[in-house]
Every structure is written in C-alpha cells, then in structure tokens.
Amino acid sequence: MAPVTSPPDPAKVTDPPPGRYSSDAAGLGRLRAGAFVAPALALIAVFLVFPALWVIYLGLMNYRLTGLAAADPKFVGLDNFLQAISDPGFWDSTWLTFQFVLGSAVIGQVLLGFTIAWMLRDWRGPLKRIVEGLVILAWILPSAVVSFLWVALLDRDSGTLNALLGIEGFAWLLDHPMLSIIIFNTWRGTAFSMMLYGAALGNVPPSHLESARLAGASGWQQLRDVVFPHIRGHILTNLLLISLWTFNDFSPFLLTAGGPDGKSEVLAVHVYKTALQSGDLGYGAAISTVILLINLVVAVFYLRLLRSKR
Amino acid sequence: MVLRRRPMGVAAVVAATALGLAACGSGGGDSGGGGGETVELTITQNAIAGGKNAAAADHIANWIIPQFVAAQKAKGKDVSVKFLPSGVDDEQYKTKLSLDLKSGKGADVIDIDGIWAGEFAEAGYIKPLTDVVGPEADSWEGWQQIPEAVQGLATFQDKKYALPVGTDGRVLYFNKTLFGKAGLPADWQPKSWQEILDAGAKLKTSGVPVPIQINAGTAMGEATSMQGVLPLLAGAGGEVQKDGKWTGASQPLKDALGLYQKIYGGGLGDPKLQQEAKGRDKSFQQFAEGKIGILMEGDYFWRGVVNPKDGVAKMADRDQVVGYAKIPAIEPGKGVRGQDFVSMSGGALRTVNPASEHPKEAFELLAFTLSPEALKEETKDGNVRITPRTDVNKEILAGEPLLTYISEEVLPLTAYRPPVAVYPQVSVALQEATAAVVGGTAADQAAAAYQSKLEGIVGGAGNIAS
Incomplete structure (x- = not known):
C-alpha cells in the first residue's frame, strides 16, 4: 500500500511510461529500501570509496615510505601527476599492460575458454570433468604456488620446459618476458571464461541450432548466426571482468619481478616498485589514480557496448 | 570503482577479510605491562x-x-x-x-x-x-x-x-680449481683491473662458462652497489659523496661503468644473470658448482653461502677450493685516497x-x-663473523683465515657509504646505470643519465660535483 515512489528521472517523465513495471516492485518505499542497502553501501564507502579518495589525496603529497617526507609530508599539488604523465617509464608500463590485457585476457583467455567450452558442450562423463577440473585447478591454486611451478618450468638452467625441448640455457623469462607472462596468465585465468561460456552455451536453445543445421549451416555459420547473438551479453560481461582483473593483476611480479630491466613491468608492478620498493608513496598514489581512471574508461566502454543492444 | 553490483560487495568483503587477517598477522603481541605480569x-x-x-x-x-x-x-x-x-x-x-x-x-x-x-x-x-x-x-x-x-x-x-651488530668487507673470491686449469696461480692477487680482465680471458679460453661475476642491475638491489659499482668507483679513485657533494658523471664513474662494459660486453660475464629476478642466488649456486671463476662478494659469501655446514650453496671443499684476493684499484695508487687496493664495508x-x-x-x-x-x-662451530667487539674478535677470528684476512688486510683500507637518508635512492640510480651498461648502453651515456637522475634525487645540480 505504500505510495509508489517517483520513477527514475532521466527525461523528467511525469507518469510512468505505459507498459513498464513499477520501479518499486517490492513495495518497500525509499526509506526501507534504503535501510536494506545501507550496510552494503557502508562497506563500499569504507573499503572502496574512502581508500580511493585517500589515494587521490596521497597523490597530491610528496609522501614517502621513509625519510623526512614520511614524518612530515608536504602538499605538492599536481606535481606527481605531471611527473607521471611525462615519465616514459609510466607509458612503457601502460603499453605493456595493454599488451598483457589484450594478449592474455581478450585473446588468450576468451578464445581458449570459449574453445574449451564449445568443445566440451556435448561431452558427458568423467573425461569432461577431468578436463574441467584441470582447467579450474589452474585457477584456484594460490598464486605463490603457481608462480613457483612456472619458475621451475621456465628456468633457463634447470627448467622442465628446456629439459623437454632439449634447449638448456634458453632464457624464457629474460628473452621473452611478456610472452611468458601472457601465456602464464592465459593458462591461469582460462577457467573463468570456460565456466561462464559453458553456462552461456547451455542457454542457447538446441532447437535453434537444430534448425540451423537442417538448413545446412556450417559449424562457423552456426556459431556466428545462432550462438553469438545469444551469448553476446555474456561475452561482454566476461570481457569486462577479465580485462579489469588482468589490468590490475600483480602475479606477473612473482614470475619476472617486472624485469629484466622493466621489460615486463606492467602497471600493477610499476606501482609496487615505485611506491613500496623505492618508497615513493605519493608518486605511487598518483599513478594509482591514473590507473583508476583508465579502469573507469575501460569499464564505461564495455558497459556502453553491453547496453547498446538492450 | 567500477562494478556497481554484487561484485563490489564481494570485493568489499574480501578486502575486509584481508585487512582483518593482516591485522592479526602483525603486531608484537605485547599485552599489559607492569609488575608481576x-x-x-x-x-x-x-x-x-x-x-x-x-x-x-x-x-x-x-x-x-x-x-x-x-x-x-x-x-x-x-x-x-x-x-x-x-x-x-x-x-x-x-x-x-x-x-x-x-x-x-x-x-x-x-x-x-x-x-x-x-x-x-x-x-x-x-x-x-x-x-x-x-x-x-x-x-x-x-x-x-x-x-x-x-x-x-x-x-x-x-x-x-x-x-x-658487526661489520664486513668485500674481496674477490676465485675458484682455485678453475684457476689451476687456466694456468693461473692459486695465490692470485691482481694489482690492476687489467689483470682481472686478463685472468677472465684465460678462464674463458679454458672453458669456464662465467669467468667473472660482478653484480649489476637493479634486481640484485644493494648487492649491486656494495659488491659492484661502489668498490669499482673507489678503485677508480671516486666516492659517491665527498665533502657534502655528490659525484655526478665523473671520470671514476665512467671508468667503473667502463669495466662493466668490458666484462659483460666482452663475453667475460653473463649479462643475463644480472637481470634475473633471483640472479644473485643463482650466482651463488653457479660459483658453488664451479661455473664462475671470479666473484666479487662480501664475507657473508664465505660465512653464509659456501659455508660447508649451513650455507645456502654449500661447498664441502670450500677451504681448499675458494681463494680470495683484495680488490685492486684501476692501477696501483689510483684508488680512493691513493690506495692500491679498496673495499667497501657496511x-x-x-x-x-x-x-x-x-x-x-x-x-x-x-x-x-x-x-x-x-x-x-x-660464532662457534664455523659460524665466525666479524663482531663489533674487539675483545670478542681477538678470540674468535684466530682460527678463521678469511675473516682474519678481512679484519687485518681489508678493513684498514675500506670505505663506508654516506650515512645520509637519501643514499638508498642514489644507490638505486647507480644500479640502474650498471643495468644500462650491461644491457649495451655506452658507459658515458649511462653516466650522464645517472647524473640527471641524481639531480632530481639530491635537489638540483648545485649539490653535485662534476
């Protein structure tokens, strides 16, 4: 019986558009609805909004981990930001991060994850479970364990891979650091895409595929004209999530420590090295703010795509 | 800041849990003081x-x-x-x-x-x-x-x-077995940098994979400074800071970087070892396995690394195989304070x-x-180190050849790092200069890049002597 609250604002509609369901479907009213979301909002404020604002504030200081500037930081305005955007090291890291996201997430994880899900869609029985289990295992093992295994695999003197290939002394992590971490992250993160696409493919009505097949559509045509339109939203959601995760991923550090000479120093590693190893917290915070902005841009880009169809 | 729905809440919970755990992890666990407790x-x-x-x-x-x-x-x-x-x-x-x-x-x-x-x-x-x-x-x-x-x-x-807690000194370690094969003396003591390079060349001819290892690059951190560029700088007659002024792209720095270039550009060292995330540990391993001929390290290497009892890269025959020599100046008399030999201590x-x-x-x-x-x-049972106390040192160093050597021969001519807060940042800039040279940059160019970085760290060109 609670009065219907006013509809969402954008075009200043005076009445709810005909044919739309009420925006207050649960009939709680603003106050009670607000009370329900308040704990969640409080958590978000404390653990996400406040740290983000704090990072912006720190980015305006010459704050350091040690030394005089740790005891008595001074306000330096936009110096840190100007330093960041004029530092070629920062842009190198941004470019490497872009390669890392494109290579390991957008191409690697999505393609591999979809391929596995597509191939497994009609399988039943233990073999499917074994394949899925192995892929998921790569995902759920702790980073420290996994990176140790990969270091052991790729080591140039006594690595398993070099022993198998008979090319002892080939320095994967030094000569091809980006390729190494891209393959590593593809292997590591494919499970999420596989599971998401697996679920999405289950939603494609078999009758549509059946009719396509009867109409003589090839495998690729079935994918393009029947499957993709159905799972478009899943693909975009998946891309959004894994792009952002990969963008902020720190585990490459465990493999290459950003080296050699910064050749695999993605932004997450760059911030760690700047802020904690070199102790330049203020400058590190400024870079973090820029990363935050890049994340926002990426997110808005995907959300726009996602919305454009619906 | 991005996902407006559930993942955010999940992230918040995860963050909260992580913070909670971190809070449990640290802290000394001190509880209430006072008498009786x-x-x-x-x-x-x-x-x-x-x-x-x-x-x-x-x-x-x-x-x-x-x-x-x-x-x-x-x-x-x-x-x-x-x-x-x-x-x-x-x-x-x-x-x-x-x-x-x-x-x-x-x-x-x-x-x-x-x-x-x-x-x-x-x-x-x-x-x-x-x-x-x-x-x-x-x-x-x-x-x-x-x-x-x-x-x-x-x-x-x-x-x-x-x-x-103590002090230490740096020397050149060498593998006497490899030296023997290369026709070099077991009581080797180079008197100039050229003699080091000559020995490296002989080792190389005799098939030693890594004739000379002098730490470089940022991956090894302060080890690059203490067991690398600083002793070389001292050997070329330079100091990182002198009379309150920092040393920029001076001749001694160019000489020191030049030696890196001769070693790593000339195939006498393994440039990759300087880049690997665990390169220093690996250099220890390789020395213990007899793959490295000459290695510049501190006494920690003798005590903690190749120590036959509990080193991280044990050498059962350490006392017979590992030789050590003072680090020479670029040429006799050209080192810091006009010395023939140099070292660094911390x-x-x-x-x-x-x-x-x-x-x-x-x-x-x-x-x-x-x-x-x-x-x-x-310090008993082969764990001898140079303690801060002279009363103790007198007793314990007696049976330990290397540490006696360091305390008697090396400490009198050693040098210390400038005890100022900004030094660690300067040190990183020095490490980056060595990384550049090992990666193929010319020594002069790397020195110039160091100087411009130094200006940013120490507050302008006015604090730099060129």
Whole structure:
C-alpha cells in the first residue's frame, strides 16, 4: 500500500511510461529500501570509496615510505601527476599492460575458454570433468604456488620446459618476458571464461541450432548466426571482468619481478616498485589514480557496448 | 570503482577479510605491562631456520631466547621472547619493516641494515636509543669495545640509534680449481683491473662458462652497489659523496661503468644473470658448482653461502677450493685516497622499536645478544663473523683465515657509504646505470643519465660535483 515512489528521472517523465513495471516492485518505499542497502553501501564507502579518495589525496603529497617526507609530508599539488604523465617509464608500463590485457585476457583467455567450452558442450562423463577440473585447478591454486611451478618450468638452467625441448640455457623469462607472462596468465585465468561460456552455451536453445543445421549451416555459420547473438551479453560481461582483473593483476611480479630491466613491468608492478620498493608513496598514489581512471574508461566502454543492444 | 553490483560487495568483503587477517598477522603481541605480569618480547631479523641466515635464526631461537628467559627468571622477572623469522630479499625486508614501524607495530628488537638508519631516523621509525630506553643505552659496557668506524654505522646526526651488530668487507673470491686449469696461480692477487680482465680471458679460453661475476642491475638491489659499482668507483679513485657533494658523471664513474662494459660486453660475464629476478642466488649456486671463476662478494659469501655446514650453496671443499684476493684499484695508487687496493664495508644494526611497550627489557635483550658470551656462542662451530667487539674478535677470528684476512688486510683500507637518508635512492640510480651498461648502453651515456637522475634525487645540480 505504500505510495509508489517517483520513477527514475532521466527525461523528467511525469507518469510512468505505459507498459513498464513499477520501479518499486517490492513495495518497500525509499526509506526501507534504503535501510536494506545501507550496510552494503557502508562497506563500499569504507573499503572502496574512502581508500580511493585517500589515494587521490596521497597523490597530491610528496609522501614517502621513509625519510623526512614520511614524518612530515608536504602538499605538492599536481606535481606527481605531471611527473607521471611525462615519465616514459609510466607509458612503457601502460603499453605493456595493454599488451598483457589484450594478449592474455581478450585473446588468450576468451578464445581458449570459449574453445574449451564449445568443445566440451556435448561431452558427458568423467573425461569432461577431468578436463574441467584441470582447467579450474589452474585457477584456484594460490598464486605463490603457481608462480613457483612456472619458475621451475621456465628456468633457463634447470627448467622442465628446456629439459623437454632439449634447449638448456634458453632464457624464457629474460628473452621473452611478456610472452611468458601472457601465456602464464592465459593458462591461469582460462577457467573463468570456460565456466561462464559453458553456462552461456547451455542457454542457447538446441532447437535453434537444430534448425540451423537442417538448413545446412556450417559449424562457423552456426556459431556466428545462432550462438553469438545469444551469448553476446555474456561475452561482454566476461570481457569486462577479465580485462579489469588482468589490468590490475600483480602475479606477473612473482614470475619476472617486472624485469629484466622493466621489460615486463606492467602497471600493477610499476606501482609496487615505485611506491613500496623505492618508497615513493605519493608518486605511487598518483599513478594509482591514473590507473583508476583508465579502469573507469575501460569499464564505461564495455558497459556502453553491453547496453547498446538492450 | 567500477562494478556497481554484487561484485563490489564481494570485493568489499574480501578486502575486509584481508585487512582483518593482516591485522592479526602483525603486531608484537605485547599485552599489559607492569609488575608481576609476563613481559612478552619479540625479536626479528631477516633470518629463518633452514633458509636465509639459518645459523643466526637458530642461534636466536635455541640459545639467546632460553638463556635470556632463564637469566631474567633468576632476577625474578617473568619474560617470554618470540622470534619472528623472515627469509626474503633485503629490499623486501626493508619494505616490511618500514610498514610495520610506520603503523606503530613490529617486533620489539629489530635488525636493520646500517644504511637504512638515516631514512628510518628521519621518518621517526627509530629514535635515539637514550630517548627510547634511557641512559642505560649510553652506559652499555660494549661501547668501549667497539671501534670508532663501527660505532659510526649506528650514528646519525651525532646520536646513536642502535647497537652495531658487526661489520664486513668485500674481496674477490676465485675458484682455485678453475684457476689451476687456466694456468693461473692459486695465490692470485691482481694489482690492476687489467689483470682481472686478463685472468677472465684465460678462464674463458679454458672453458669456464662465467669467468667473472660482478653484480649489476637493479634486481640484485644493494648487492649491486656494495659488491659492484661502489668498490669499482673507489678503485677508480671516486666516492659517491665527498665533502657534502655528490659525484655526478665523473671520470671514476665512467671508468667503473667502463669495466662493466668490458666484462659483460666482452663475453667475460653473463649479462643475463644480472637481470634475473633471483640472479644473485643463482650466482651463488653457479660459483658453488664451479661455473664462475671470479666473484666479487662480501664475507657473508664465505660465512653464509659456501659455508660447508649451513650455507645456502654449500661447498664441502670450500677451504681448499675458494681463494680470495683484495680488490685492486684501476692501477696501483689510483684508488680512493691513493690506495692500491679498496673495499667497501657496511654492517647491520640492532635497535629497540620506539613503539615497544617494554623498552627497558627490550634493550636488555638487545644488549644480551651482543654480550661477549652470546657473540662467542653465535660464532662457534664455523659460524665466525666479524663482531663489533674487539675483545670478542681477538678470540674468535684466530682460527678463521678469511675473516682474519678481512679484519687485518681489508678493513684498514675500506670505505663506508654516506650515512645520509637519501643514499638508498642514489644507490638505486647507480644500479640502474650498471643495468644500462650491461644491457649495451655506452658507459658515458649511462653516466650522464645517472647524473640527471641524481639531480632530481639530491635537489638540483648545485649539490653535485662534476
């Protein structure tokens, strides 16, 4: 019986558009609805909004981990930001991060994850479970364990891979650091895409595929004209999530420590090295703010795509 | 900041859990002081049983703690002590300590590297000992036994911030077996850099995979500075800071970087070893396996790495196979202060956390670890190191050839790093210069890049002597 609250604002509609369901479907009213979301909002404020604002504030200081500037930081305005955007090291890291996201997430994880899900869609029985289990295992093992295994695999003197290939002394992590971490992250993160696409493919009505097949559509045509339109939203959601995760991923550090000479120093590693190893917290915070902005841009880009169809 | 729906809530919960765990992880676990209660102390070092500095970790856990607790009990005090081990790279240990101290946490008694004293003191992470524990710190009986230079390690702006744990020196180690095969003498002592390069060339001809290893690059951190560019700089007659002015792209720096170029550009060293994330550990391993001919390292290498008993890369035949020589100047008489040979020294410090709830007891524990009995116990059975105390050194160094060599031959001609807060940043810039040269950049160019970086660190060209 609670009065219907006013509809969402954008075009200043005076009445709810005909044919739309009420925006207050649960009939709680603003106050009670607000009370329900308040704990969640409080958590978000404390653990996400406040740290983000704090990072912006720190980015305006010459704050350091040690030394005089740790005891008595001074306000330096936009110096840190100007330093960041004029530092070629920062842009190198941004470019490497872009390669890392494109290579390991957008191409690697999505393609591999979809391929596995597509191939497994009609399988039943233990073999499917074994394949899925192995892929998921790569995902759920702790980073420290996994990176140790990969270091052991790729080591140039006594690595398993070099022993198998008979090319002892080939320095994967030094000569091809980006390729190494891209393959590593593809292997590591494919499970999420596989599971998401697996679920999405289950939603494609078999009758549509059946009719396509009867109409003589090839495998690729079935994918393009029947499957993709159905799972478009899943693909975009998946891309959004894994792009952002990969963008902020720190585990490459465990493999290459950003080296050699910064050749695999993605932004997450760059911030760690700047802020904690070199102790330049203020400058590190400024870079973090820029990363935050890049994340926002990426997110808005995907959300726009996602919305454009619906 | 991006996902407006459930994932955010999940992220918040995860973040909350992580913070909660972190809060449990740190902290000394001190609880209520005062008479009658148990005084709980913690002590930390970058040492861990079975790993890095294992002997030191065992000594704390198995001797210091029981002895100290028993001694306190005899005085009617109930004390319990916990050792917080750590086994990581020094840079990571430093980061962890800074974060601990910044948040008013951390162990009561902590070990730090001597060169961190300045920046930690300026940040207020450590305080003059007399401020933290009172006049006992100045009247400690050990001070009379500690040489002036070693006391200097613990001093910042004329105040003592810690007790020195010891000192060290750098030499050139070489593998006598490989030298024999290359037709080089077992009592090798180069008198110029050219002689090092000549020996490297001979080793190379005889099939040694890595004739010379002189640390370079940022991955090795301070090891690159102390066991690499700084001794070379001293050997070329330069100092990183002199009379308050920093050294820019000077001739000595260009010479030092030039030697890197000759070694790594000329196939006498393995440039990749300088780039690997665990390159220094690997260099230890390779020396122990007889793959490296000449290695510049500190006495830690002898004590903690190739130590046949508990080193991280044990060499059962260390005493027969590993030779050592002083680091020569570029040419005789051309080193710093006109010396023929040079070295660099540093040393660890041990101090009381200003946030300690029991500073007096913590200082007693600290002083106890540096008492003659404790040092003798720590250094017995082949774990000899150069302790800060001359009374102890006289006794324990007698049977130890390398450490006697270092304390008698090397320490008189050694040099120390500038005890100023900004040094670690300068050191990183030096490491980057070596990384550039090993990666193929010309020495002059790398030196110029160092100078421009230096200007940013030390506050303008006015503080640099060119």
